[in-house]
Amino acid sequence: MNWYPWLNAPYRQILARYQEGQGHHALLIHALKGNGESSLFYALGRWLICQQPEGIKSCGHCHSCRLMMAGTHPDFYQPEPEKGRLSLGVDGIRQIIDPLYNHAQQGGAKVVWLPHSELLTEQAANALLKTLEEPPERTYFLLGCREPSRLLPTLRSRCLYWHLPSPDEAVGLQWLRQQGIEGAEQARTALRLAGGAPLGALELLQPARWAERAALCAGIGNALARRDFLLLLPLLNKDKDDEPLYWLLSLLTDALKWQQGATGFMINQDQLQLVSELGTRYQAGALHHQLHQWLGCRQQWQAIAGVNRELVLTNQLLNWENGAPDGRTHPWTL
Numbered sequence: 001m002n003w004y005p006w007l008n009a010p011y012r013q014i015l016a017r018y019q020e021g022q023g024h025h026a027l028l029i030h031a032l033k034g035n036g037e038s039s040l041f042y043a044l045g046r047w048l049i050c051q052q053p054e055g056i057k058s059c060g061h062c063h064s065c066r067l068m069m070a071g072t073h074p075d076f077y078q079p080e081p082e083k084g085r086l087s088l089g090v091d092g093i094r095q096i097i098d099p100l101y102n103h104a105q106q107g108g109a110k111v112v113w114l115p116h117s118e119l120l121t122e123q124a125a126n127a128l129l130k131t132l133e134e135p136p137e138r139t140y141f142l143l144g145c146r147e148p149s150r151l152l153p154t155l156r157s158r159c160l161y162w163h164l165p166s167p168d169e170a171v172g173l174q175w176l177r178q179q180g181i182e183g184a185e186q187a188r189t190a191l192r193l194a195g196g197a198p199l200g201a202l203e204l205l206q207p208a209r210w211a212e213r214a215a216l217c218a219g220i221g222n223a224l225a226r227r228d229f230l231l232l233l234p235l236l237n238k239d240k241d242d243e244p245l246y247w248l249l250s251l252l253t254d255a256l257k258w259q260q261g262a263t264g265f266m267i268n269q270d271q272l273q274l275v276s277e278l279g280t281r282y283q284a285g286a287l288h289h290q291l292h293q294w295l296g297c298r299q300q301w302q303a304i305a306g307v308n309r310e311l312v313l314t315n316q317l318l319n320w321e322n323g324a325p326d327g328r329t330h331p332w333t334l
Ligand SMILES: [Zn+2]
Pocket: 050, 051, 052, 053, 058, 059, 060, 061, 062, 063, 064, 065
């Protein structure tokens, strides 16, 4: 598994507690997608399960390390949703809980790694909770989550919460350069769109994905020039892909920053021309109105199952087209 430089400090900090024998049996790491927390979990799991760790590293040659490298360690559990299911049910959790109360098959520690705790059904989370309250001997739970608020508060309270922040922008930029990304403005933009997460930025910078964003930006420029906003419909109407809408929202907020002279804080550093066009064409009130409308649109997508995206988008684009630059809208568009 790959290792990333921004994980060094958190790895050492978390491990120090285990080295002192004070490590918590349940660790909950909260991280944004694209910060490489899987590598951090794996390294911690390797160290906990290694029979002769050398300082902060697993030895790499004991029987446990060899089983881990082969992906066949019997005391390393990684419960996943059943095939075709999006959530992790109580049966899947019970299957791993029972053997935890037996001796470890390799005589060392047992590790349960749950990368996405949000996938637990309420019943499964309650079953896990009971185990966390009375943990079996030498058993460690490594839990990951993107949104702690979606977890049962009782489950959260049983874990040691650890927030893994995105690295400083300079660190992310340097890493992207090492991955062969050229163009500081592009790299900075992708990094900011990904909330500072370097792996997220790299994914976004892949040619096909980056071209989709470029097409949306060009499309907004065209829509403004021709006053035909329905041109944006195919660029925004992507099946279950909300990111193009997020890109649009980021351009609208950037236009507000541009109006305030805060260009250094803009996300889309590679689209100054487009942002200044938006900032010139619309007054702040109109931009706020659009932002509000688009957020409502996204909420409908997320909250209503089977919503007709095309209809919602068409309505919103026509509202934008007919909206006055000062934020007022014609009565018939309301
Ligand atoms: Zn080892």
